[in-house]
Amino acid sequence: MQSNKNFVVGIFDDEDVLLDAVEKIRGNGVRIDEVYSPFPVHGLDEALGYRRTRLPIASFMFGITGTILALFTQTWMLGYDWPMDIGGKNHASLPPFIPVTFEFTVLCASFGIVITFLIVSNMKPYSWPRSYDIRSTDDKHVMAIDLAHNKLSKDEIGRLLKDSGASEVNEKNF
Amino acid sequence: MQVTSTLREPLVTGGKTVRDVSEDISRQVEGKPTSLWWIAFGISSVLFLFGAYCFWILLWNGVGVWGLNKTIGWAWDITNFVWWVGIGHAGTLISAILLLFRQRWRMSINRAAEAMTIFAVICAASFPLAHMGRLWIGPVWSLPLPNTFGSLWVNFNSPLLWDVFAISTYFSVSLLFWYMGLIPDFAVIRDRAVRTGHNVRAAIYNALSFGWSGGAKTWMRYESVALILAGLSTPLVLSVHTIVSMDFATSVIPGWHATIFPPYFVAGAIFSGFAMVLTLLLVTRKLFHLEDYITIYHVELMNIIIIITGSIVGIAYITEFFIAWYGQVPAEQYTFINRAFGPYWWAYASMMTCNVISPQLFWFKKIRTNLVATFIISIIVNIGMWFERFVIIATSIHRDYLPSSWSMFYPTFYDVGQYIFTFGLFFCAFLLFAKYFPVINMAEVKSILKSTSEKK
Numbered sequence: 001m002q003s004n005k006n007f008v009v010g011i012f013d014d015e016d017v018l019l020d021a022v023e024k025i026r027g028n029g030v031r032i033d034e035v036y037s038p039f040p041v042h043g044l045d046e047a048l049g050y051r052r053t054r055l056p057i058a059s060f061m062f063g064i065t066g067t068i069l070a071l072f073t074q075t076w077m078l079g080y081d082w083p084m085d086i087g088g089k090n091h092a093s094l095p096p097f098i099p100v101t102f103e104f105t106v107l108c109a110s111f112g113i114v115i116t117f118l119i120v121s122n123m124k125p126y127s128w129p130r131s132y133d134i135r136s137t138d139d140k141h142v143m144a145i146d147l148a149h150n151k152l153s154k155d156e157i158g159r160l161l162k163d164s165g166a167s168e169v170n171e172k173n174f
Numbered sequence: 175m176q177v178t179s180t181l182r183e184p185l186v187t188g189g190k191t192v193r194d195v196s197e198d199i200s201r202q203v204e205g206k207p208t209s210l211w212w213i214a215f216g217i218s219s220v221l222f223l224f225g226a227y228c229f230w231i232l233l234w235n236g237v238g239v240w241g242l243n244k245t246i247g248w249a250w251d252i253t254n255f256v257w258w259v260g261i262g263h264a265g266t267l268i269s270a271i272l273l274l275f276r277q278r279w280r281m282s283i284n285r286a287a288e289a290m291t292i293f294a295v296i297c298a299a300s301f302p303l304a305h306m307g308r309l310w311i312g313p314v315w316s317l318p319l320p321n322t323f324g325s326l327w328v329n330f331n332s333p334l335l336w337d338v339f340a341i342s343t344y345f346s347v348s349l350l351f352w353y354m355g356l357i358p359d360f361a362v363i364r365d366r367a368v369r370t371g372h373n374v375r376a377a378i379y380n381a382l383s384f385g386w387s388g389g390a391k392t393w394m395r396y397e398s399v400a401l402i403l404a405g406l407s408t409p410l411v412l413s414v415h416t417i418v419s420m421d422f423a424t425s426v427i428p429g430w431h432a433t434i435f436p437p438y439f440v441a442g443a444i445f446s447g448f449a450m451v452l453t454l455l456l457v458t459r460k461l462f463h464l465e466d467y468i469t470i471y472h473v474e475l476m477n478i479i480i481i482i483t484g485s486i487v488g489i490a491y492i493t494e495f496f497i498a499w500y501g502q503v504p505a506e507q508y509t510f511i512n513r514a515f516g517p518y519w520w521a522y523a524s525m526m527t528c529n530v531i532s533p534q535l536f537w538f539k540k541i542r543t544n545l546v547a548t549f550i551i552s553i554i555v556n557i558g559m560w561f562e563r564f565v566i567i568a569t570s571i572h573r574d575y576l577p578s579s580w581s582m583f584y585p586t587f588y589d590v591g592q593y594i595f596t597f598g599l600f601f602c603a604f605l606l607f608a609k610y611f612p613v614i615n616m617a618e619v620k621s622i623l624k625s626t627s628e629k630k
Contacts, residue, residue: 040617044393045391050394055399059406078327081327099333107346117395123384123386127384127385128385129386137386
């Protein structure tokens with residue numbers, strides 16, 4: 001991580017103003033680092049130009065692993081490792097294996113996706129997030145713009161933020 | 175900008191701002207517990223400790239301290255187990271199924287309902303664990319782990335084993351879903367603690383929130399995870415009570431051996447679950463002054479679900495009777511006549527009155543929007559659902575195939591004690607949750623505030 005980073009931080013009160021502002025600011029060629037919100041703002045990810053998350057694919061992969069593992073384990077245990085003769089019925093048949101297979105699929109898919117989410121979002125119990133403005137979990141939407149990534153000057157970006165409806169424009173150094 | 179019907183009633187009243195939501199919900203986490211909370215917690219702890227004593231006696235002496243006999247091998251234990259599992263279902267229905275249907279009224283009640291699910295499943299699990307007798311090995315033997323007997327594996331053909339998988343998956347996935355919802359709200363409390371200089375509290379809630387930042391990218395992933403968990407939990411919740419019902423339906427006992435059981439049990443589970451959600455939320459809303467977030471409109475919508483599921487359950491009761499007659503199997507016919515007119519007629523009559531007749535009162539708008547009436551009926555429904563399970567379980571087996579084996583079930587002190595134990599556990603856990611965790615999902619309520627709240 002670079003030391004001594006300079007950020008211009010725009011504070012927005014309203015999510016609809018924020019969405020328009022994101023369009024306008026990006027339209028002016030300014031690179032927005034990230035927008036921090038107290039709640040999910042629909043359409044913000046598209047406005048910021050983020051690619052759709054591939055987490056659903058990951059979840060499917062975990063799920064299918066669970067399915068295969070559960071089917072294999074049950075068939076191997078009851079059909080091969082210790083076959084039991086119960087009323088002359090098949091040692092291993094598919095229908096009674098479905099419930100456990102289904103439950104194990106759900107278990108793997110759910111835990112898999114949550115763990116993946118924590119890893120890709122770099123979330124750990126002992127890490128503190130960088131706080132651009134402490135109110136971003138309360139009622140303000142906080143837009144962070146890194147000066148090092150932009151050609152425009154601090155004042156120009158500040159003016160642009162004000163023009164697009166930011167209620168406050170602050171500076172933050174890390 | 176979302177378009178909302180002007181005909182719908184507002185979901186949040188009192189002209190709340192986003193700021194007010196953080197303030198109202200976090201305040202009770204940050205402040206000292208009220209005396210009312212201490213009284214409630216004290217009573218619950220007494221129930222818990224008394225129950226824990228009974229549980230200990232059970233473990234020390236064995237299942238013989240219960241009133242089970244040779245004919246009735248399953249009675250209160252499994253009744254209570256099914257009852258508690260059923261109660262848990264409303265939480266997942268609210269958080270998962272209503273999320274998929276985009277029902278926004280779920281947002282102020284889902285947190286508490288999911289907490290209820292988790293505690294109810296723990297209470298439920300305590301019964302089969304206790305019934306296994308040796309608590310220290312039972313849970314291990316029910317898992318497919320290598321052992322020194324061969325390895326001799328568990329029997330995957332048995333519905334009881336399916337139940338082990340269903341309940342443990344249900345518990346862990348519900349816990350995960352609930353915790354995911356809590357993460358952004360823990361961050362709210364953390365940042366409030368940072369601002370007021372409570373460093374220890376800030377560190378604790380930061381750890382609980384996994385260092386949540388609230389960036390747009392994280393929110394995007396977070397919403398995707400929530401949607402997938404909802405999609406996975408929906409078939410899961412339906413599967414759980416289906417599998418619970420298969421404990422009975424796959425047997426050959428008249429009165430249990432019925433293909434109607436899975437849908438019938440699922441409807442009953444949601445029915446009793448919503449009743450318990452109402453009982454708890456009506457108290458929580460008063461205790462923590464949440465009248466603006468859990469409005470009469472929420473109560474009314476939940477009561478409508480109670481009418482629907484209660485009526486499905488009623489139809490299931492009648493269908494069972496019809497099929498018993500139509501199927502022309504003498505043993506089956508006898509079981510059903512014996513249920514309604516035999517020695518357990520009073521249990522059957524209580525079940526019918528509480529479950530089929532009482533929810534029909536909610537057809538009247540005056541009753542379903544009246545909090546006192548709702549509270550009373552919600553408790554009646556829960557009593558009725560307990561009787562339903564008792565009727566299905568005990569009356570089907572108390573008349574064995576040989577009249578010399580006919581028997582009755584009388585609960586002992588320890589049967590009652592074990593039931594009280596779960597009540598103590600449930601209410602202690604719920605009160606601790608309501609005090610130290612945000613009882614309402616702040617992030618979700620904030621997101622709908624602009625479009626569905628009452629303006630000042």
